[in-house]
Amino acid sequence: MLITIDPSDARPLFEQVGSAVRLAVIRGEVSPGERLPAARDLAEALDVNVNTVLHAYRDLREEGLLELHRGRGATVSAHAARDFARLREQVVQLRAEASRLGVRPATLAAMLTEETP
Amino acid sequence: MLITIDPSDARPLFEQVGSAVRLAVIRGEVSPGERLPAARDLAEALDVNVNTVLHAYRDLREEGLLELHRGRGATVSAHAARDFARLREQVVQLRAEASRLGVRPATLAAMLTEETP
Amino acid sequence: MLITIDPSDARPLFEQVGSAVRLAVIRGEVSPGERLPAARDLAEALDVNVNTVLHAYRDLREEGLLELHRGRGATVSAHAARDFARLREQVVQLRAEASRLGVRPATLAAMLTEETP
Amino acid sequence: MLITIDPSDARPLFEQVGSAVRLAVIRGEVSPGERLPAARDLAEALDVNVNTVLHAYRDLREEGLLELHRGRGATVSAHAARDFARLREQVVQLRAEASRLGVRPATLAAMLTEETP
DNA sequence: GTGGTCTAGACCACA
DNA sequence: GTGGTCTAGACCACG
Numbered sequence: 001m002l003i004t005i006d007p008s009d010a011r012p013l014f015e016q017v018g019s020a021v022r023l024a025v026i027r028g029e030v031s032p033g034e035r036l037p038a039a040r041d042l043a044e045a046l047d048v049n050v051n052t053v054l055h056a057y058r059d060l061r062e063e064g065l066l067e068l069h070r071g072r073g074a075t076v077s078a079h080a081a082r083d084f085a086r087l088r089e090q091v092v093q094l095r096a097e098a099s100r101l102g103v104r105p106a107t108l109a110a111m112l113t114e115e116t117p
Numbered sequence: 118m119l120i121t122i123d124p125s126d127a128r129p130l131f132e133q134v135g136s137a138v139r140l141a142v143i144r145g146e147v148s149p150g151e152r153l154p155a156a157r158d159l160a161e162a163l164d165v166n167v168n169t170v171l172h173a174y175r176d177l178r179e180e181g182l183l184e185l186h187r188g189r190g191a192t193v194s195a196h197a198a199r200d201f202a203r204l205r206e207q208v209v210q211l212r213a214e215a216s217r218l219g220v221r222p223a224t225l226a227a228m229l230t231e232e233t234p
Numbered sequence: 235m236l237i238t239i240d241p242s243d244a245r246p247l248f249e250q251v252g253s254a255v256r257l258a259v260i261r262g263e264v265s266p267g268e269r270l271p272a273a274r275d276l277a278e279a280l281d282v283n284v285n286t287v288l289h290a291y292r293d294l295r296e297e298g299l300l301e302l303h304r305g306r307g308a309t310v311s312a313h314a315a316r317d318f319a320r321l322r323e324q325v326v327q328l329r330a331e332a333s334r335l336g337v338r339p340a341t342l343a344a345m346l347t348e349e350t351p
Numbered sequence: 352m353l354i355t356i357d358p359s360d361a362r363p364l365f366e367q368v369g370s371a372v373r374l375a376v377i378r379g380e381v382s383p384g385e386r387l388p389a390a391r392d393l394a395e396a397l398d399v400n401v402n403t404v405l406h407a408y409r410d411l412r413e414e415g416l417l418e419l420h421r422g423r424g425a426t427v428s429a430h431a432a433r434d435f436a437r438l439r440e441q442v443v444q445l446r447a448e449a450s451r452l453g454v455r456p457a458t459l460a461a462m463l464t465e466e467t468p
Numbered sequence: 469g470t471g472g473t474c475t476a477g478a479c480c481a482c483a
Numbered sequence: 484g485t486g487g488t489c490t491a492g493a494c495c496a497c498g
Contacts, residue, residue, distance in 0.1 A: 019227060019231055022224065022227050022231070023227070023231050026224070026227070026228055026231075063221055063223050063224060064219075064221055064224075065224060079219050083218055084220070084228075087211075087214065087215060087218065087220060087225070087228065088228060090210075090211050090214065091211070091225070091228045091229055094204075094207050094208070094211055094229070095229060097204065097207065098204060101203075101204060102181075103201070103204060104180055104181050104182075105229060105230055106180050106230075107139065107143075107180060107181075107182060108204070108208075108229060109226040109229050109230050110136065110139050110140075110143070111143055111201075111204065111205065111208050112208055112211070112212065112222060112225055112226050112229065113222055113223075113226050114136055114139070114140050114143075
């Protein structure tokens with residue numbers, strides 16, 4: 001599980017950390033039930049403050065992707081990470097289709113988030 | 118084209134305005150080439166500052182969704198709005214699939230934006 | 235009396251165990267005077283440490299819900315469990331009313347705990 | 352709107368602040384749409400760190416009670432605070448009933464939060 | 469040893 | 484001038 005952040009990225013640090021961890025989960029680099037690196041360790045590895053990592057972890061918990069427990073660390077929630085592989089295929093197809101039509105990923109993401117048909 | 122903003126939404130105003138306009142375009146409520154409401158008018162209608170609306174318009178131009186013409190208002194880009202209808206079908210399907218698997222929209226949007234396979 | 239704990243619950247384990255036991259009592263699954271499962275057994279069933287269960291039992295005793303007897307296990311207090319059924323009806327009604335008004339359970343619980351009219 | 356916190360209270364500071372603010376809203380000391388004190392001001396008044404107040408404000412936003420906006424302060428959300436008065440009557444009645452039956456407020460609050468009939 | 473709370477103080481983004 | 488982010492570093496609660 002390789003996690004890096006990009007200093008030139010304008011997004012807040014905690015969001016970048018969150019995205020990186022989420023990506024690792026989506027890619028299956030950490031399996032459901034498996035423990036993520038301790039917040040302090042990850043913070044040191046990324047040269048970022050512990051609170052920043054904890055902020056990211058908390059947001060991912062809110063998202064339903066992680067479980068956090070005092071004294072027990074952060075784990076990938078079992079039910080959330082069932083079958084990303086198949087979903088990823090569809091995402092890739094959709095992205096190709098969008099690019100063919102000249103619709104940018106940002107717009108596509110907005111369609112996904114904002115539509116309530 | 119009905120545009121409203123939700124006071125309980127925590128996102129910055131300019132972003133909410135942008136989302137609302139984008140949504141109108143996605144839904145086909147504004148056709149390619151058609152002019153959007155003047156920033157001043159929209160600002161008044163939403164009871165926000167003109168700069169907030171201009172900020173939103175600027176972002177949508179950078180996203181490739183709008184074209185801004187000094188003094189002539191903003192229009193929907195022709196090439197960007199080719200076939201939102203068809204794309205929306207696929208988006209709806211993908212969302213249904215994701216919800217079936219217990220994957221939240223936020224996670225799904227992240228897969229779209231962050232994946233680089 | 236079925237007791238389970240939810241891994242996605244962020245609260246400390248001892249609190250979750252306490253809630254689960256309290257719920258069983260409230261539901262009438264354990265009658266006043268009846269013995270609760272031995273801490274050791276419950277701990278094993280839930281796959282948590284015995285101390286965690288004992289911590290929960292201790293809190294429930296302080297709440298007045300249980301009576302702990304050294305070597306004889308824990309029993310439901312007679313005076314505390316007089317008429318949960320009737321109370322539950324009113325609780326359900328109150329909750330319905332609150333939900334109708336758009337007031338969340340958390341806020342409602344706060345009204346109950348914090349109000350001192 | 353008088354807000355105080357109790358140093359002898361074992362609960363975390365941010366929770367006490369949150370409870371105090373919530374109570375003020377419930378009591379109608381701040382009306383929907385009205386602005387709460389700026390986080391910095393409240394923090395100074397309570398002799399507590401700004402982040403602690405912001406933490407409390409954020410939790411209340413999650414609860415649906417407040418709206419927070421960068422540059423616009425914190426306001427009581429319109430829909431959440433519609434009719435607490437009537438609800439409070441019922442809460443008082445329920446509490447009286449519970450006390451008559453020997454059920455403690457903590458247990459009652461648990462019934463409210465945990466029951467899912 | 470884990471996440472969580474809290475502080476003091478700097479700086480940023482929004483309006 | 485508002486909330487939001489971030490840091491460094493202390494201490495606490497849980498398991």
